[in-house]
Each structure stands twice: as C-alpha cells, then as structure tokens.
Amino acid sequence: MGVLQYVAKRLGQYFAVLFVGLTITFLIPRLLPTNPIDGYIGQIQARANGALSGNDIALLRANLEELYGLKGDVLTQYLSFLKRVIFQFDFGPSFTYYPQPVSQIVFTALPYTIGLLMVSTLIAWFLGNVVGLVAGYFHTKRAASILEVVGIMLYPIPYYILAVTVILVLSYLIPIFPLAPSFPVGQMTLQKAGMIIYNSLLPAITLILAGFGWNILSMKALAVATTEEPYVTYSRLKGATNWTRMTGYVFRNAMLPQVTALALSLGTVFSGALLTEMLFSYPGIGLILRTAASSADYNVLYGAITISIIAVATAGLVIDLIYPLLDPRIRHR
Amino acid sequence: MSVILKTDGLNKVYRQGGFVRSRQIKALNDVNITVESDRPVVIAVVGESGSGKTTLAKTLLRLETPTSGQATVYDQVVTGRGTTLSRHDFLGLVQPIFQNPFEAFSRYRPVDAYLQETAIRVAGMSGAEAEGAVAGALKSVGLDYAEVRGKYTNQFSGGELQRISVARALIPQPKLIVADEPVSMIDASRRMIIINLFRKLRDEAGRSFLYITHDLATAYYISDYIVVMNKGQVVEFGAARQVMGNPQHAYTRLLLDSIPTTTKKWRTPKAAA
Numbered sequence: 001m002g003v004l005q006y007v008a009k010r011l012g013q014y015f016a017v018l019f020v021g022l023t024i025t026f027l028i029p030r031l032l033p034t035n036p037i038d039g040y041i042g043q044i045q046a047r048a049n050g051a052l053s054g055n056d057i058a059l060l061r062a063n064l065e066e067l068y069g070l071k072g073d074v075l076t077q078y079l080s081f082l083k084r085v086i087f088q089f090d091f092g093p094s095f096t097y098y099p100q101p102v103s104q105i106v107f108t109a110l111p112y113t114i115g116l117l118m119v120s121t122l123i124a125w126f127l128g129n130v131v132g133l134v135a136g137y138f139h140t141k142r143a144a145s146i147l148e149v150v151g152i153m154l155y156p157i158p159y160y161i162l163a164v165t166v167i168l169v170l171s172y173l174i175p176i177f178p179l180a181p182s183f184p185v186g187q188m189t190l191q192k193a194g195m196i197i198y199n200s201l202l203p204a205i206t207l208i209l210a211g212f213g214w215n216i217l218s219m220k221a222l223a224v225a226t227t228e229e230p231y232v233t234y235s236r237l238k239g240a241t242n243w244t245r246m247t248g249y250v251f252r253n254a255m256l257p258q259v260t261a262l263a264l265s266l267g268t269v270f271s272g273a274l275l276t277e278m279l280f281s282y283p284g285i286g287l288i289l290r291t292a293a294s295s296a297d298y299n300v301l302y303g304a305i306t307i308s309i310i311a312v313a314t315a316g317l318v319i320d321l322i323y324p325l326l327d328p329r330i331r332h333r
Numbered sequence: 334m335s336v337i338l339k340t341d342g343l344n345k346v347y348r349q350g351g352f353v354r355s356r357q358i359k360a361l362n363d364v365n366i367t368v369e370s371d372r373p374v375v376i377a378v379v380g381e382s383g384s385g386k387t388t389l390a391k392t393l394l395r396l397e398t399p400t401s402g403q404a405t406v407y408d409q410v411v412t413g414r415g416t417t418l419s420r421h422d423f424l425g426l427v428q429p430i431f432q433n434p435f436e437a438f439s440r441y442r443p444v445d446a447y448l449q450e451t452a453i454r455v456a457g458m459s460g461a462e463a464e465g466a467v468a469g470a471l472k473s474v475g476l477d478y479a480e481v482r483g484k485y486t487n488q489f490s491g492g493e494l495q496r497i498s499v500a501r502a503l504i505p506q507p508k509l510i511v512a513d514e515p516v517s518m519i520d521a522s523r524r525m526i527i528i529n530l531f532r533k534l535r536d537e538a539g540r541s542f543l544y545i546t547h548d549l550a551t552a553y554y555i556s557d558y559i560v561v562m563n564k565g566q567v568v569e570f571g572a573a574r575q576v577m578g579n580p581q582h583a584y585t586r587l588l589l590d591s592i593p594t595t596t597k598k599w600r601t602p603k604a605a606a
Contacts, residue, residue, distance in 0.1 A: 238451040240450070326441075
C-alpha cells in the first residue's frame with residue numbers, strides 16, 4: 001500500500017509542477033510591455049519604408065494574431081495555449097525560420113542535449129562516487145587522501161575556465177579534437193553517428209571533469225561518516241569481506257543522499273546546456289534558446305523552455321520512482 | 334577445568350592530540366582476569382561510562398588491537414601476542430551482540446540476510462543447511478522464521494530485534510558471546526526476556542557470556558563472576574555473590590550504593606547536613 005500511495009502522490013506532484021510551469025511560461029512574456037506583433041509589423045513597415053496603409057496593417061495584424069495564437073483576451077489565449085501544447089505539442093511556427101514549426105526545431109535539438117548532458121552527468125556521478133567511496137572508506141590510509149585531492153582541486157574551478165582550458169589543451173595544443181566541430185544533419189548513418197559521438201567527446205570530458213569533483217567530495221564525507229557506523233563493524237563480525245563492507249554497507253547506506261543530489265543535478269542540466277553548447281558550438285536546446293532569445297523568437301523560446309520544464313520534471317519523477325526500490329522504509333510503511 | 338576467559342596484562346593506550354601536546358589515555362590498564370570453570374558461565378563487567386568496559390569488549394572481539402598483553406578464550410589465544418587463530422575460526426569461537434540493534438543492522442537489508450550470511454560465511458554451511466540453522470536459532474530465542482523472513486529493522490520492536498541479534502550470534506555455535514550493554518536500549522519490561530534468555534542459553538545450550546553493563550541489578554541476577562572496572566583498571570574481580578555481598582574496594586561500594594532502592598528513604602544532602 002505504501003508504494004502505491006507514494007507513486008500516486010509523486011505523479012500528482014509531477015502534473016502539478018508541469019501545469020504551474022506551463023502557466024508561468026505562458027504568463028511571463030505577456031507581462032512584457034511590448035507586443036511581438038507590434039515589433040514584427042514595425043520591422044516590416046521599416047523594410048517597406050512606411051508604405052503599408054492602416055488597412056493593410058489591420059489585415060496583417062489579424063492574420064498574425066491568428067497564426068501566432070494571440071487572438072482574443074488573455075483567458076482565451078491561455079486555454080487555446082494549453083490545448084495546443086498538451087494535446088498536439090504545437091507552439092506554432094518559428095518567427096525566424098518561418099514556416100518551420102517550433103516542435104520540429106526543438107525535437108531535432110533535444111536528443112543532442114539529453115544525450116550529452118544526461119550521459120555526462122551520470123558518468124560524473126558514477127565516477128565521482130566510486131572515487132569518493134574509496135577515499136572515504138580507506139580514509140585512514142595516506143594513498144586514499146590523494147584521491148580526495150583530485151576532488152578538492154577540480155571542484156572550485158569555474159566551469160567556463162575549465163571548458164576553455166580543455167578546448168585549449170585538447171584541440172589546440174594537442175589537436176585530438178576539432179576546434180570547430182561540425183554536426184552532420186539528415187538521415188542518420190553509422191558513420192554520422194560515430195562523428196557525432198566523436199565531436200561530443202570534448203564537451204562531455206569537460207562536463208564530467210566539472211561534475212566529478214563535487215561528487216568525490218560529497219561521497220567521501222558521507223563514506224567517512226558511514227564507515228564509523230556500528231552496522232559496518234557488526235557486518236565485519238559476521239564474516240563480511242572488505243569489499244562487501246565497502247559496497248554493501250558503506251555505499252549502500254551512503255547512497256540515498258547522493259541519489260537525491262543526482263536528481264537535483266539532472267534538474268540543472270538545461271541551464272548547464274546554455275554555456276556548454278555556446279562554448280562548443282553544440283547544436284542542442286541551449287544554443288537554440290540563445291538564438292531565439294537574441295532574435296525575440298517567442299514561439300521557439302516557449303517551445304524550448306517548455307521542453308526543459310518537462311524534461312527536468314520527468315527526470316525528477318523517474319528518480320523519485322526509483323526511491324522505493326532503494327529505500328525499504330518507503331516500501332514497508 | 335578449562336580456561337573460559339583469561340586476560341594477561343592487557344593494555345590499550347589511545348593517543349590524543351597532535352605532535353606538541355599529545356596525551357595518552359589508558360583505556361585498559363594492565364587487565365588481568367582469569368575465569369576457570371567446568372560449566373559455562375556469565376561474566377559481568379560493570380563500571381561507569383569511560384571505565385574501559387567497551388574497550389575490553391572491542392579488544393576481545395578483535396576490533397581493537399591491544400597495545401600489549403594477550404587474551405585467551407577457551408584455551409585459545411584470540412588477540413595480542415602469540416595469536417594463531419585465523420579470522421574464520423575466531424568468529425566461530427567469539428560472537429558479538431551490540432548495544433543498539435537498530436544501529437547494528439543496516440536499515441537497507443532484510444535482517445534474516447544477516448542470519449543466513451552468518452550461517453554460510455562463519456559456520457560454513459550450505460544454503461539448505463543455513464535455512465535450517467536460521468530457523469533453529471530463531472526458535473531458540475522464541476521467534477518464528479516465517480515472521481522474520483524478508484523484514485527490515487523498522488518492522489521490529491527493539492526487543493524483538495535484539496532477540497534476533499542473539500539468534501544470529503548463536504548460529505556459528507560460539508563458545509563465548511560478548512554482549513556490550515545488550516539491554517540498555519530496551520525498555521525495562523522487556524529487559525528480563527533477554528536476560529533470562531542468556532541464562533537459558535548458558536544452562537541449556539552451553540554458551541558463556543561476557544555481559545557488559547552498568548546495571549548492577551541485572552548483573553547480580555544473572556552473573557557467576559563480576560569484574561568491576563574503573564578508569565581502565567580492574568578494581569575488583571571474583572564470584573558474583575562474593576563481590577556483591579562483601580565488596581572490598583571503595584569504588585565497588587560506591588557503585589552498589591548508587592543503586593536506588595525502595596527500602597531506604599531518599600535524603601537530600603541538605604537534609605543530611
């Protein structure tokens with residue numbers, strides 16, 4: 001019963017978060033004093049050297065409002081927005097790349113961002129925890145404290161400095177990776193997939209290095225505390241080996257806060273995407289967001305932000321649904 | 334007659350502080366106890382907090398290495414100089430019961446896994462034999478395997494969990510069970526269940542106990558021998574009736590006097606003056 005209740009509660013929260021997120025994305029741009037259609041008409045008017053008559057403008061305005069879903073009062077707009085987004089995932093066309101639909105642009109970029117950031121976050125989590133566990137479990141040994149130094153040295157370096165250093169070293173000084181990577185488009189072949197993976201390695205290495213240090217430090221602190229717990233000593237007296245004690249007792253018991261930390265860091269994946277994708281000219285959601293923001297492409301902004309909200313909420317949901325598997329206290333309440 | 338427990342000049346020194354002002358703490362200061370008997374016994378170790386009781390238990394469980402001296406359990410040297418006993422054989426000879434069963438068992442692991450693993454790792458049984466041994470051990474502490482199987486620590490009461498840890502300690506058929514304050518975390522009404530269980534296991538199953546406690550009442554009730562410790566030293570040692578009935582050392586008398594009784598009237602120091 002405990003699990004069903006837990007899952008139902010979490011699903012309820014999930015949908016509530018999505019609903020609030022969608023509402024906020026809808027409302028915030030409408031609080032701006034400017035109207036995108038006014039801006040757009042202004043641009044056309046400027047290009048036509050003011051040749052458009054008042055009648056033409058009214059006609060154009062009606063057409064654009066229809067096209068961009070800006071017809072009627074705020075409530076009507078809101079309802080039609082929810083209907084389109086929830087049932088069709090339709091954000092209308094992009095202003096910049098008219099008539100290409102926003103959903104198409106977003107869905108092309110999404111696998112890149114998810115692939116790169118999720119995979120590197122998971123690898124950083126895994127490696128960091130392994131190193132942190134060993135450093136924490138053997139904290140009385142001198143060699144283990146060297147492992148911790150890795151974390152202490154990596155953690156405080158600002159991400160952008162780390163990224164620029166990695167670019168300098170690995171594509172300029174030792175040119176293993178291209179300085180200006182190209183990402184092939186169109187039908188996916190094995191060769192293209194290989195190229196994408198090769199070009200993604202550099203940003204991935206940077207992201208792993210950046211996430212790695214924090215995981216070492218936090219796991220080490222947890223492991224040191226857990227190693228002192230009576231149940232670890234007790235397991236030794238029932239014949240558990242060093243390896244079993246480290247994995248089955250210390251890691252197993254120190255893991256839960258780290259899983260929560262993983263959920264939180266997956267939540268920030270999209271904000272991390274912005275910087276990474278700009279620095280490595282990586283064709284993901286972050287790059288799209290930036291282009292859209294600088295050219296006031298509202299629909300693309302909506303689309304990219306909405307997909308980020310959905311992805312982050314879903315990642316959190318998945319982690320929370322794994323929890324009962326990890327924590328018997330949720331299962332047997 | 335066999336030597337049930339013998340400590341020979343056992344010392345344990347902890348260092349505290351850095352290079353400049355390091356301080357030595359003698360947690361065990363030349364502890365000499367010899368208990369010889371034909372039948373299994375309960376040896377109570379009493380003393381206030383910090384008297385070295387737990388260090389003695391840890392040393393006998395090989396969780397701490399003595400700075401000098403040695404300890405013998407049932408004619409075998411278990412720790413200190415001259416130890417030849419392998420880790421595996423040691424765990425078959427001496428088994429622990431910890432103070433707080435909720436801390437002793439990991440909360441992410443079903444408790445019966447502990448019993449199974451003890452049977453397989455320490456007693457060297459096969460899977461099917463282990464099943465039987467676990468059921469038998471649980472039965473001897475008054476529990477049913479079917480009610481324990483697959484459950485986690487949060488599904489038991491403290492008393493039940495402590496009985497399970499007694500059952501676990503019994504599985505490899507150890508000769509000595511070191512119980513470090515096994516009833517201090519259990520409410521008074523349930524304490525006697527555990528205490529009587531020790532007595533029953535001593536008389537029927539032939540297990541000896543080293544019962545570490547600060548509760549003189551239960552120590553007197555159950556034990557054959559009493560060791561009184563203070564500041565790392567054994568201040569009094571002997572047969573339980575003798576020590577309790579005719580305490581020789583001032584510290585033992587102090588301990589005995591500090592037990593609240595219902596027959597004496599409580600006098601505040603002011604009224605006494």
